[in-house]
Amino acid sequence: MSDRSPRIVAFCCEHSASKCLFEAVSKGARLDGGVMFYPVECSGRVDAIHILKAFEQGADGVLVFGCFEDACNFVSGNVRASKRVEYLKAQLQDAGLDPDRLSMVNVSPATPARFVRAIDEMAVKLNGISSRAGFDAV
Amino acid sequence: MDEFKLVLCGCRGAISDRIDINALASEFGGTAVECLCGEDKGVLDGGPAVIGACPPFLARRLLAGSAGTDSVFLDLREGCAFMYREPGDKARELLARAVARARAKAARKPASSCVTSDEVVVVGDNPAGLHVAGLLAGRGKKVTLITEAEGGMPPEKAALLDTAGVSVLAGASLIRLEGGPGRFSLTVEKAGEKLDLPAGALVLAESQNSEYRQADHGFELGMGIYSMTGFSCLLNSESTVCVPRLRGRRVGFMVDVSTEHSKRYVTQALDLAKDVVTRFGGEAYVFCRDVKVAGKGLEAKYRQAREAGVLVIKKEGRAFSVSTEEDALVVSCHLPSLGGQWMEQPLHLPLDILVVDETLVPSKALAGAARVLGLSPVQPGNVRFSGVNSARVGIFVVGEARADLDDYEQALDAYQAADEIERFLSCVDTSDKVAVDAALCARCLTCVRLCPFGAIAIDSYSMSDKSAARVDGSKCKGCGVCASACPARAISVIAYTDEEFLAELASSGEGAL
Numbered sequence: 036m037s038d039r040s041p042r043i044v045a046f047c048c049e050h051s052a053s054k055c056l057f058e059a060v061s062k063g064a065r066l067d068g069g070v071m072f073y074p075v076e077c078s079g080r081v082d083a084i085h086i087l088k089a090f091e092q093g094a095d096g097v098l099v100f101g102c103f104e105d106a107c108n109f110v111s112g113n114v115r116a117s118k119r120v121e122y123l124k125a126q127l128q129d130a131g132l133d134p135d136r137l138s139m140v141n142v143s144p145a146t147p148a149r150f151v152r153a154i155d156e157m158a159v160k161l162n163g164i165s166s167r168a169g170f171d172a173v
Numbered sequence: 174m175d176e177f178k179l180v181l182c183g184c185r186g187a188i189s190d191r192i193d194i195n196a197l198a199s200e201f202g203g204t205a206v207e208c209l210c211g212e213d214k215g216v217l218d219g220g221p222a223v224i225g226a227c228p229p230f231l232a233r234r235l236l237a238g239s240a241g242t243d244s245v246f247l248d249l250r251e252g253c254a255f256m257y258r259e260p261g262d263k264a265r266e267l268l269a270r271a272v273a274r275a276r277a278k279a280a281r282k283p284a285s286s287c288v289t290s291d292e293v294v295v296v297g298d299n300p301a302g303l304h305v306a307g308l309l310a311g312r313g314k315k316v317t318l319i320t321e322a323e324g325g326m327p328p329e330k331a332a333l334l335d336t337a338g339v340s341v342l343a344g345a346s347l348i349r350l351e352g353g354p355g356r357f358s359l360t361v362e363k364a365g366e367k368l369d370l371p372a373g374a375l376v377l378a379e380s381q382n383s384e385y386r387q388a389d390h391g392f393e394l395g396m397g398i399y400s401m402t403g404f405s406c407l408l409n410s411e412s413t414v415c416v417p418r419l420r421g422r423r424v425g426f427m428v429d430v431s432t433e434h435s436k437r438y439v440t441q442a443l444d445l446a447k448d449v450v451t452r453f454g455g456e457a458y459v460f461c462r463d464v465k466v467a468g469k470g471l472e473a474k475y476r477q478a479r480e481a482g483v484l485v486i487k488k489e490g491r492a493f494s495v496s497t498e499e500d501a502l503v504v505s506c507h508l509p510s511l512g513g514q515w516m517e518q519p520l521h522l523p524l525d526i527l528v529v530d531e532t533l534v535p536s537k538a539l540a541g542a543a544r545v546l547g548l549s550p551v552q553p554g555n556v557r558f559s560g561v562n563s564a565r566v567g568i569f570v571v572g573e574a575r576a577d578l579d580d581y582e583q584a585l586d587a588y589q590a591a592d593e594i595e596r597f598l599s600c601v602d603t604s605d606k607v608a609v610d611a612a613l614c615a616r617c618l619t620c621v622r623l624c625p626f627g628a629i630a631i632d633s634y635s636m637s638d639k640s641a642a643r644v645d646g647s648k649c650k651g652c653g654v655c656a657s658a659c660p661a662r663a664i665s666v667i668a669y670t671d672e673e674f675l676a677e678l679a680s681s682g683e684g685a686l
Contacts, residue, residue, distance in 0.1 A: 109652035
């Protein structure tokens with residue numbers, strides 16, 4: 036078990052997740068300090084290279100926040116993102132990393148609670164993963 | 174720090190109470206101000222800046238026009254609400270990230286451009302379109318309204334528009350659209366002549382028509398069966414032959430068949446049914462699925478119709494049929510009885526007249542204009558396009574041109590469109606959203622296939638011609654779907670390039686993450 040809180044890179048769609056963050060904080064939610072938000076225009080913008088570089092730079096987990104299906108500001112960006120995330124999960128597994136370290140979550144500006152829960156769940160999951168014997172060596 | 178300004182906003186205490194922005198500003202060589210969207214707006218000079226304020230989606234809107242389009246925004250207000258570290262430390266980390274990103278951006282020197290315009294062209298003359306034309310003209314915009322209607326507008330409409338200062342081109346149709354947002358150029362054909370019109374923004378305000386669809390109902394019109402529009406014309410006509418014949422008739426109205434929960438047809442049916450009873454002394458029945466849920470004011474209309482003597486029958490669950498055999502119209506349905514049971518015997522209701530609902534189809538003018546503007550004639554049901562925004566930047570869709578709306582919603586549309594257009598025209602960002610590296614582009618068509626807005630085209634496939642994928646600035650919204658899918662990595666999103674992201678990631682505190 037590491038002594039610090041897990042470092043999560045969260046890509047936030049500006050049309051949903053960034054607004055969730057705004058809503059959540061203005062309603063008094065306090066998020067874990069280890070999470071880093073990267074606002075992007077669309078979750079479809081998040082490329083494999085961004086996610087892999089984040090892991091390379093030491094992120095424990097990566098969350099991609101996009102809009103709900105059929106609600107993407109750019110029609111299909113969120114669908115592209117979720118397909119990419121599914122593909123990368125398989126790649127992570129091949130590389131010996133736990134695929135649970137990466138996850139795509141659909142949110143809308145009206146679901147700040149879902150947004151906060153996704154981050155909390157990821158943090159809990161990452162604590163579990165890093166406590167597994169020998170895993171931190173990867 | 175010559176290439177960009179660094180400004181931190183205190184948000185009147187919302188940020189400065191938690192974070193010592195003065196100390197941060199001096200540490201990074203910037204300025205701290207009290208309220209950037211209010212009295213301190215003058216600090217920004219339209220050039221590139223790193224701005225620490227409220228969340229980017231808000232700040233970008235509040236500071237449009239004063240902050241350069243290539244500024245980097247960081248969220249000091251909500252982004253620093255963390256329990257695990259001091260807000261000041263978090264702010265320092267975010268600031269370091271933003272500065273790293275701004276440096277990477279400055280190294281690329283993207284062109285920032287912002288044009289203003291005061292010319293608006295409204296295509297079509299539906300009520301919301303007329304309203305928005307009047308509103309914008311009242312706010313000092315130069316508004317031209319194009320309508321295909323032959324012989325011009327009805328005099329009262331024309332007089333209203335004239336008073337408002339809207340110039341009207343009647344009997345004209347849109348045939349071509351060129352240029353991008355803020356500098357559209359329209360070609361309009363009027364009586365065989367071609368006219369060119371400049372426009373900063375466009376409003377599509379054509380109408381939809383009601384059309385009877387036989388496939389939905391299974392029987393033809395005629396033999397006492399009328400469409401809603403037809404019956405409405407008949408009832409409101411001055412004819413001395415038809416109107417007396419309607420006295421004392423038994424009329425049935427069928428809604429929720431072609432279009433479920435259509436406020437237009439439900440409202441029309443309740444109004445007409447009330448008329449049948451009160452003006453013509455007949456009997457009226459409305460067969461529906463749900464009359465009250467479709468729109469505003471239907472609850473009251475439903476009550477008034479029932480009080481007038483209209484019988485509303487809910488068709489649900491069991492068989493419901495209309496027989497037109499032997500020249501007699503009979504509606505049969507099962508009615509629910511007490512205790513959740515259905516009545517044994519179906520109700521057979523002979524009718525003199527049956528009025529059936531229709532479906533809305535885009536008018537010829539709407540379909541034609543939508544094709545020229547590159548929009549779908551029926552706006553997609555995506556919640557993000559709710560309201561007057563269309564899939565194209567600088568083109569707005571109001572009233573019937575986008576959905577089946579009642580008068581109240583049409584008025585709302587007009588106000589929303591007027592506000593959106595005014596804000597849009599105050600600073601139209603004409604810079605390219607994405608850049609294509611022609612040397613890398615393999616013309617593989619991946620981006621062309623994936624672009625949600627059809628903004629990318631490849632003009633030539635010849636081996637001698639080295640042209641690359643071309644992005645149409647008026648369609649591109651800068652989502653970056655193409656950039657992340659391009660196998661050759663030839664496309665980059667100018668607002669947030671991969672280099673910027675990597676620079677930001679590498680600067681994220683503690684060496685790495």
